[in-house]
Amino acid sequence: MTQDKSETFIKWLDSVLTENNLTDNQLAKKAKMSHSNFSKLRNDGILPKWEVCEKIARALRIDPVEVFRAAGLVQSLPDLDAGFEQLKRIYGSASPIDRKKIVKHAKIVTEEG
Numbered sequence: 001m002t003q004d005k006s007e008t009f010i011k012w013l014d015s016v017l018t019e020n021n022l023t024d025n026q027l028a029k030k031a032k033m034s035h036s037n038f039s040k041l042r043n044d045g046i047l048p049k050w051e052v053c054e055k056i057a058r059a060l061r062i063d064p065v066e067v068f069r070a071a072g073l074v075q076s077l078p079d080l081d082a083g084f085e086q087l088k089r090i091y092g093s094a095s096p097i098d099r100k101k102i103v104k105h106a107k108i109v110t111e112e113g
Contacts, residue, residue: 060093
């Protein structure tokens with residue numbers, strides 16, 4: 001794996017951890033995996049494989065494809081940017097009531113509502 005992909009994944013992971021107020025160790029526990037996976041990533045630049053990405057996605061309650069993309073396992077779609085991915089994470093972690101509010105605000109911002 002290239003160093004660029006590792007740096008991109010670490011940057012993505014740091015962003016997600018910050019948004020969820022988690023440490024590497026806390027995410028590892030939520031994902032039911034060894035903290036050493038995160039250490040390898042940070043210290044050795046080893047990107048996670050499919051199974052680890054799925055565990056991370058489940059623990060964060062986000063679409064696994066987002067983690068696959070961040071790890072370089074799936075190509076990013078050119079029309080989707082980081083803001084869209086962030087919005088999906090926020091929506092995915094919101095309560096059903098807050099999801100309705102998010103959609104309502106999005107409609108107002110885009111002048112649909």
